[in-house]
Amino acid sequence: MASTSESSKKSQGLLHSLVSHATEVESPATKVYVYETPVRLWHWVNALCIVLLCVTGYLIAAPPPSVPGEASFSFLFGNIRLIHFAAGEVLALALLYRVIWAFIGNSHAHQIFLPPVWSIKWWGEVWHEVRWYLFLVKVPKKYVGHNPLAQLAMFGIFVLPLFVSVFTGLALNAEGEGIESLWYQAFGWVFALLGDSFTVHTIHHISMWVIIVFSMIHIYVAVREDIMSRQSLVSTMISGWRYFKDDKE
Amino acid sequence: MTSPATFYDVFRQQGISRRSFNKFCSLTAASLGLSPAFASEIAHAMETKRRTPVIWLNGLECTCCSESFIRSGHPLVSDVVLSMLSLDYSHVLMAAAGHQAEAALEETRREHAGEYILAVEGNPPLNEDGMFCIVGGRPFIEQLQEMAAGAKAVVAWGSCASNGCVQAAKPNPTQATPIHKVIKDKPIIKVPGCPPIAEVMTGVLTYMLTFDRIPPLDRLGRPKMFYGQRIHDKCYRRPHFDAGQFAEAWDDENSRKGYCLYKMGCRGPTTYNACSTVRWNDGVSFPIQSGHGCIGCSEENFWDNGPFYERLASVHTPLGVESNADKIGVATVGVIGAGIVAHAAASALQRARNPDNAAKTGAGE
Numbered sequence: 001m002a003s004t005s006e007s008s009k010k011s012q013g014l015l016h017s018l019v020s021h022a023t024e025v026e027s028p029a030t031k032v033y034v035y036e037t038p039v040r041l042w043h044w045v046n047a048l049c050i051v052l053l054c055v056t057g058y059l060i061a062a063p064p065p066s067v068p069g070e071a072s073f074s075f076l077f078g079n080i081r082l083i084h085f086a087a088g089e090v091l092a093l094a095l096l097y098r099v100i101w102a103f104i105g106n107s108h109a110h111q112i113f114l115p116p117v118w119s120i121k122w123w124g125e126v127w128h129e130v131r132w133y134l135f136l137v138k139v140p141k142k143y144v145g146h147n148p149l150a151q152l153a154m155f156g157i158f159v160l161p162l163f164v165s166v167f168t169g170l171a172l173n174a175e176g177e178g179i180e181s182l183w184y185q186a187f188g189w190v191f192a193l194l195g196d197s198f199t200v201h202t203i204h205h206i207s208m209w210v211i212i213v214f215s216m217i218h219i220y221v222a223v224r225e226d227i228m229s230r231q232s233l234v235s236t237m238i239s240g241w242r243y244f245k246d247d248k249e
Numbered sequence: 250m251t252s253p254a255t256f257y258d259v260f261r262q263q264g265i266s267r268r269s270f271n272k273f274c275s276l277t278a279a280s281l282g283l284s285p286a287f288a289s290e291i292a293h294a295m296e297t298k299r300r301t302p303v304i305w306l307n308g309l310e311c312t313c314c315s316e317s318f319i320r321s322g323h324p325l326v327s328d329v330v331l332s333m334l335s336l337d338y339s340h341v342l343m344a345a346a347g348h349q350a351e352a353a354l355e356e357t358r359r360e361h362a363g364e365y366i367l368a369v370e371g372n373p374p375l376n377e378d379g380m381f382c383i384v385g386g387r388p389f390i391e392q393l394q395e396m397a398a399g400a401k402a403v404v405a406w407g408s409c410a411s412n413g414c415v416q417a418a419k420p421n422p423t424q425a426t427p428i429h430k431v432i433k434d435k436p437i438i439k440v441p442g443c444p445p446i447a448e449v450m451t452g453v454l455t456y457m458l459t460f461d462r463i464p465p466l467d468r469l470g471r472p473k474m475f476y477g478q479r480i481h482d483k484c485y486r487r488p489h490f491d492a493g494q495f496a497e498a499w500d501d502e503n504s505r506k507g508y509c510l511y512k513m514g515c516r517g518p519t520t521y522n523a524c525s526t527v528r529w530n531d532g533v534s535f536p537i538q539s540g541h542g543c544i545g546c547s548e549e550n551f552w553d554n555g556p557f558y559e560r561l562a563s564v565h566t567p568l569g570v571e572s573n574a575d576k577i578g579v580a581t582v583g584v585i586g587a588g589i590v591a592h593a594a595a596s597a598l599q600r601a602r603n604p605d606n607a608a609k610t611g612a613g614e
C-alpha cells in the first residue's frame with residue numbers, strides 16, 4: 001500500500017489542522033482511508049433517521065385521512081408523532097456524537113463543519129468545481145475528501161439546516177413535555193429567540209425541505225461521480241476506502 | 250386623594266355578605282391554582298390591606314380588553330374588582346372626563362408614586378414621534394413613560410400591550426411597539442389574548458393585590474398559572490387528535506362529530522392560554538367547543554402566522570407570491586429534480602461523445 005494512505009489513516013485531530021482545506025492530491029495513492037467507522041456509521045444512521053423524519057414530519061403537518069370508529073380504538077396520529085420524536089432524538093444524539101468525532105477523528109472528520117470561507121484560494125477552487133459541473137472545464141481536480149464545492153454545499157444546505165431542525169425540533173418536543181420540564185429548561189430559549197411557537201414550527205418545516213433538496217442533489221452527485229469520476233464514492237461510505245480508478249499500482 | 254379603605258370595607262359597603270366574601274376568597278384561591286389553605290390568607294389580606302391604586306391607560310387598542318374585564322363572571326367579581334382596586338384612571342370606566350380626568354391621573358402619579366400598578370391596554374406607536382396615538386393632547390408614548398416611571402409594576406393587558414397585535418402586524422406602518430420594548434426598568438406582567446379571559450385578568454390583579462408581589466412568570470413574562478399550558482394540552486378534542494380523526498371541512502360529518510380541528514388550522518398546539526380550562530363567559534364555552542379552531546390570539550405574531558383556517562402559515566416569497574412551506578418545497582423539489590435530469594442527460598451525452606476522457610471526469614463529492 002502506498003505511504004499516503006498510512007499517514008491519512010493516522011488520526012489528525014481538529015487542533016492538529018484547524019483549517020480544513022480539502023486536500024487536493026498531486027499524486028495520489030491507489031486507495032486512501034477517508035471515512036472512519038464512526039463517520040460511516042453516523043452517515044447511515046443519519047440517513048435512516050432523515051427518511052423517517054421527513055415522512056412522519058410531512059404527515060404531522062398534513063395528516064392522513066381520518067380514521068373511522070371510536071377515538072379510543074386508534075392511536076394513528078399519536079404513533080406517527082411518536083416515531084417522529086423517537087427518530088428525532090436518535091438523530092440529535094447521533095449528531096452530537098458526530099460533532100464530538102469531528103474533534104477526535106482524522107482530518108476529513110471536521111471538513112463539513114468548517115469550510116474555510118475566509119480563504120480566497122478555497123473560493124477559487126469552489127469556482128473551479130462550479131465550472132466543472134457546468135461542463136466548462138474538461139479535467140477536474142482530485143480530492144481525497146470532499147471537493148470544495150461539495151464542502152460548501154454540505155455545510156450550507158445540510159449541516160446548518162440539520163442543526164436548525166434539531167434545535168427547533170428539540171424545542172417543539174420540550175413544549176410537549178411542558179414548560180416545567182428539564183427539556184424546556186434546556187431548549188426553551190429557542191422560543192425566546194424566534195418569538196413564538198408557530199414560527200418555530202414553520203422554520204422546522206422549511207428546514208425539512210432544504211434537507212430534502214440537499215438529499216436529492218447529494219444522491220445524484222454521489223451516484224454520478226461513482227460512475228463517471230476518477231474515484232470511488234458510494235462504496236467509500238460503506239468501506240471507508242477511496243479508490244482512484246485511473247492510478248496504477 | 251383620600252386613603253382608600255380596605256377591600257373588605259368596600260365589600261361590606263356594597264352589601265356583600267361575609268358568606269359571599271368567603272366564597273369569593275376560596276374561588277379566587279382555586280382559580281389561581283393555590284391550595285384551599287390560601288383562601289384564609291386571601292381573606293386576611295383583603296380585610297387588612299388598603300386598596301392599591303390602579304391606573305389603566307389605553308393606547309392603540311380596540312377596548313376588547315376592557316370589555317372582557319368588565320364581564321368577569323366569577324361570583325361578584327365584576328362588581329368587586331372594580332371596588333377592590335382604587336381605579337383612579339380609566340378611559341372606559343371613569344366618570345371624569347377631559348381636564349378633570351387628566352388631573353386625577355396627575356394626582357395619583359404624585360401622591361402614590363412607587364405604589365400604584367400601571368395597567369396598560371394597547372401599545373404606543375413610535376413612528377412620527379408617536380403622533381398616531383394622541384391622548385389628552387399628547388402622544389401616548391409620553392403619557393406611558395411618565396406614568397411608568399412612578400409605577401410599582403406594569404401589567405400589559407392583552408396582545409397589543411404584550412406582543413403588538415394587529416397594529417404591529419407586518420408591515421406595521423405606525424411602528425406600534427409592545428410595552429416591554431419601551432419600558433425597561435419595571436417588572437412587566439404580560440397578560441396576552443385578544444382579549445384575555447376576564448377571569449384571568451381579575452385573577453392576575455387579585456394575586457398581585459393580595460400577595461403584594463407579581464405572580465410567577467414564564468420565560469416570556471406571562472403568569473404561569475394561566476399561560477403554563479397550551480390549549481392543545483387540555484383540549485377535550487385531544488383524543489381525536491391522537492387517534493387521527495379530523496374535521497376535513499367546515500360542517501362535514503367529522504366536524505359534526507366533534508373531531509379535532511387541526512386540519513382546519515387550529516392553533517391550539519402552539520398557543521399558551523387558559524381557554525380550554527377556564528373557558529369564557531363564566532365557563533360556558535370557548536372557541537374550540539363552539540366548533541371553531543383556535544386562532545392563537547395570545548401568541549406573538551399571530552396575525553402574521555395566518556391564514557387562520559390553514560395548518561401552514563403563508564410564507565412570503567421574494568417574488569411576492571404568497572405560498573406556504575409545502576408549496577415552496579414541492580416547487581423547489583420539482584425544479585431541482587428537472588435540473589438533475591437535465592444534468593444527467595448532459596453528462597451521459599458528454600461521456601458518449603468523448604469516451605477517452607470519461608475516466609478523467611468527476612471530482613469526488
Ligand code: HEM
Binds near residue numbers: 053054058202
Ligand atoms: C431531519 C430532521 C427533521 C425533519 C425533516 C423534521 C420534519 C418535521 C416536520 C415537517 C414537522 C411538521 C411541522 C409543522 O407543524 O409544520 C415536524 C414537527 C415536529 N418535529 Fe420534526 N423534523 C426533524 C427533526 C426533528 C427532531 C430532531 C426533533 C426532536 C425530537 C423533532 C421533533 C418534532 C416535533 C416535536 C414536532 C411537532 C409535532 C407536533 O406539533 O405534533 N423533529 N418535524
Ligand code: SF4
Binds near residue numbers: 482487490508
Ligand atoms: S382541536 Fe385544536 S387544540 Fe383541540 S386537539 Fe385539535 S388541534 Fe389540539
